[in-house]
Amino acid sequence: MSGNDEESLSALMDGELTGASETRAIDALLGQAELGRRWARYHLIRAALRQELHGDPGASLHLAVRERLAREPAHHTRAASARPARRAVLRPVAGLALAASVAAVAILGLQGRDDDEPPAATELAASSPAESAAPAPTASLARATPAGVGPAGTQTTGEARPAAFDGGGLDRYLVRHNEYVSGGMRGILPYARIVGHEDAGGSR
Amino acid sequence: MPPALPTHPVLPPGKRFPLTRATAGCVLVVVLATGVGAEALAGSASEARRLLERMTSATRNLNYDGDFVYRRADSVETMAMRIIHRRGPDGERERLVALNGVPREVLRDGEKVTCYLPDDREVWQSRSEPRPLTHARAFEGNGGPGPSYALSTRRGTRVAGRQTDLVEVRPRDEYRYGYRLWVDRETGLLLKSELVDAAGKALEIIVYTRLQVLDEIPDRLLEPENSAEGYTWYRSGDKAAGADAQTGPAWQAWLPSGFEQRDYARDAMPKSQAVVEHLVFSDGLASVSVFIEERRGTGAEHLSGLERMGAVNAYGTTIDGVQVTVVGEVPAVTVEKIGKSLSRR
Numbered sequence: 001m002s003g004n005d006e007e008s009l010s011a012l013m014d015g016e017l018t019g020a021s022e023t024r025a026i027d028a029l030l031g032q033a034e035l036g037r038r039w040a041r042y043h044l045i046r047a048a049l050r051q052e053l054h055g056d057p058g059a060s061l062h063l064a065v066r067e068r069l070a071r072e073p074a075h076h077t078r079a080a081s082a083r084p085a086r087r088a089v090l091r092p093v094a095g096l097a098l099a100a101s102v103a104a105v106a107i108l109g110l111q112g113r114d115d116d117e118p119p120a121a122t123e124l125a126a127s128s129p130a131e132s133a134a135p136a137p138t139a140s141l142a143r144a145t146p147a148g149v150g151p152a153g154t155q156t157t158g159e160a161r162p163a164a165f166d167g168g169g170l171d172r173y174l175v176r177h178n179e180y181v182s183g184g185m186r187g188i189l190p191y192a193r194i195v196g197h198e199d200a201g202g203s204r
Numbered sequence: 205m206p207p208a209l210p211t212h213p214v215l216p217p218g219k220r221f222p223l224t225r226a227t228a229g230c231v232l233v234v235v236l237a238t239g240v241g242a243e244a245l246a247g248s249a250s251e252a253r254r255l256l257e258r259m260t261s262a263t264r265n266l267n268y269d270g271d272f273v274y275r276r277a278d279s280v281e282t283m284a285m286r287i288i289h290r291r292g293p294d295g296e297r298e299r300l301v302a303l304n305g306v307p308r309e310v311l312r313d314g315e316k317v318t319c320y321l322p323d324d325r326e327v328w329q330s331r332s333e334p335r336p337l338t339h340a341r342a343f344e345g346n347g348g349p350g351p352s353y354a355l356s357t358r359r360g361t362r363v364a365g366r367q368t369d370l371v372e373v374r375p376r377d378e379y380r381y382g383y384r385l386w387v388d389r390e391t392g393l394l395l396k397s398e399l400v401d402a403a404g405k406a407l408e409i410i411v412y413t414r415l416q417v418l419d420e421i422p423d424r425l426l427e428p429e430n431s432a433e434g435y436t437w438y439r440s441g442d443k444a445a446g447a448d449a450q451t452g453p454a455w456q457a458w459l460p461s462g463f464e465q466r467d468y469a470r471d472a473m474p475k476s477q478a479v480v481e482h483l484v485f486s487d488g489l490a491s492v493s494v495f496i497e498e499r500r501g502t503g504a505e506h507l508s509g510l511e512r513m514g515a516v517n518a519y520g521t522t523i524d525g526v527q528v529t530v531v532g533e534v535p536a537v538t539v540e541k542i543g544k545s546l547s548r549r
Binding site for chain 1: 256259260263264272274278279281283285287289298300301302305306308309310312317319323328330331332333335336338394397410440466467471473474475476482484486491493495507509510511512513514515516517518529531532533536
């Protein structure tokens, strides 16, 4: 009897084996008398430890194993992951906001002092996690009043779900709308929203 | 006309510097500005107007090739792009292409606008609209509550190695966005643009890192980089017959003061070909589109509530069983208020 068999037996004993491993171990058990005896002894020891000892543990091993097999739960495969209903346009707002805040700080450092801009000019309006408390999946973020006033009197801009140009529904409207944008003084620049994109890496 | 002034010594090679009255006037502004010392001089609104008009003209009429970076407040990414623009005998032609990642690009001429989306292996092509001019009423008002925006200008910092004038466009209320525009002193081209909210915080930033004004732009620079081989082409139909700015659906909506209906069309949307009514409202600078269409299928694909993409906000809702989608470079409160107020006459 090999060490592997002992280990398998031990693992089988402890219920650590599943699927093919378990089947193999049980086959080995059934095929080797010595293993069978060990199996009996293991159960005896365990039963003693649990103070379950009663009757003769030497009952037919085959019966015991068969019983065990019968008790074996249906073989589980990992639950098939749900097909994504649609390409995700919702983003984890809080996490993104935090990252954006960090990025804003980095940008500030890069740009340095710009003497023709008011103090907070270069700071991007990245909503803080506190401001973006409105949960992203909420369908309707009805606000009867004008844009709410966030901390320190700043206007919040984070009420709407952030989206990206990814071929989804909003994009078609954006392409048609772009043709009427901004008085034409910035030319084709509004299309930067379509051309610029966050490279998720990998195809969709 | 003022006498011709010497050209700027740091002209990029290969560029001819057209000496126009506007250019000379710009140099005059510089002289005035420096004449009052180091402190930045706040120019008059009319001076700002002139700079904006010059900027619009330069954007449409010059040949240029530049790189810029685009950044949104709600994104951690900085996106780099190249723009090529030509005004030639075949009219205005331009191309915008992403320099990072997948090379999305948009090509535009007098007839059509074509979006290449290599990540989806699709091409969207639709009718291009005549470029609107920024309407004077945006800045002058009509004797009513006043102009929608207040203008001012002062000296700007160096951008892309060039001297600039900074034009500030301040909205009069919370229903629209403002701009800070750094305009190249030599050519009048836009070198840096910040779209800002009412608190002055930037929602979108575009900064040029390189900009060359050229005598000529070869055709190949205006050809798409994407071969589009095997791509699916989606073409929108032409404007439905009989539709013009005057006729329109029997809809009414609340609009921020200064907004008027500017256009109306019945269109086939890109890709889906669904027929939609498309109203365009504008205050002379900002535009808001209202799309009205039949709801399709379960309606799951229709926008419901608020969504935003950088400075563009959208609001979707159902009214009388039809889908209404409001899209604009305006704050979320604006598209939402317009959408909720929409009703049939």
